[in-house]
Amino acid sequence: MSSTNIQKRYNTEMITLPSPQYEDHIVFLRTLYEKLQKPVVVGVSGGIDSAVALTLLARVIPKEKIIPVLLPHHLQNMDDAKQIIAFNQIPESQTHIIDIAPMVQSICDNLQIEKNDHIRRGNIKARVRMITLFDLAKKYEAVVCGTENKSEKRLGYFTRFGDSASDIEPISTLYKTQVRELAQQLTVPKLFIEKTPSAGLWENQSDEQELGFTYHDADQIMYATFELGYSKNQIMQKNPALNSDVIQRVLDQVASQQFKQLVPYSMEVAPNAMG
Template structure:
């Protein structure tokens, strides 16, 4: 069941804060770094980290590409009481351009258009390198910002934005992240803007996916519940109509969402490891 009310999400917020504290205690680390994009996921994670560790123990990394607007990222860092020396702006433009030149990125068709998907992957992985380098420099752990919806839909770059030391909201659906933002009383901008990975101008998650997170979450939550309540002898792909009915959406939409889950399964399993006995 989706937790979309203050009554249901507040206990989850408390658990996430405690999770962060436990992970830092276990690792014997005192400082966190969070890559803050200006989106709702990183805004919520930054706020949770501050609640768990205190503002003085958190560093916000702003990693723009080109002329990317980081005003909302700056806003949420200041909202959480971070001082200027805890808000680091480290542009990734030069890193990405160097990698693009090395890998001959802009080579599709006679017009030489940039392959946006490859460029987006380079951006995500360049950010990952900078984030972990800064974490090493500061003796910190990297708090990731992946949510459960992105995980099941495979909407992430392997070894890029999915890379972290801990993931405080990976058990929350996107709609639950929004509920948490409301409960945490984050500035209205974070509730109103369209979800975007910020990989190119005008890019939005939902335009790429072909459906909204609200729609996907209804299907995914129903599918997960079905999987958990099905006996081992019954496990298999459910009838689409069964999931659609539970999610209160069309069978066509249900098929689209679950097809995305199937198509991206490899992203949640790699790397494949040879576990055969070599004795």
């Protein structure tokens, strides 16, 4: 599929996801903070998910209790990450910037991972970032705030024991489409809302290019399937712009990554649940 087709947005939208309830997320974080009374470490990549997570934290938690962490790989541009930190008026002195390239390279060298093996190297990067965030949380007696959304979770588009690891998940109940809407409610700068989604695991990596469909389409399909109980035919009737091939690709992706929701397997897991 070409990048033009992947980026295409349809005007016909007859499957509408509910608007996110801003106050629900605020109450969740406020209640949690009042109970834990701990600082919060959050990885800030410069993408919309971490921008929204950080902005929610800044609306609830004292700024001096928020520890933003930027984890570039070598010369990776972090200007957008710095911008969202400044937008939320978090003191620069609290921000940590740690180049993960030496750690990643050391592991890749020891494991003899080829330079063009993007998947293995990407997983190493995600897990090195996880190690760094949790180590800083230990140092500051803090908790780690994750930035995972419901689309990534359902699609299995995450690294186990990497970007999925956290203590708090403020946006995990929201599909990517809803995260964008919440960003608008929070008046997050427009550049984050319009930015091409990327996990930043290798140069010029794009979520939608890798997946083969847009979050815009996938969210409608997953919401209709799992929340509304629609069949493939019902989805196409509701939104003719969603053809059978796209629907099947999304559902196949969900099915192929279902194991990520089940592991680690144990004697408590029925064999038929393993697929």
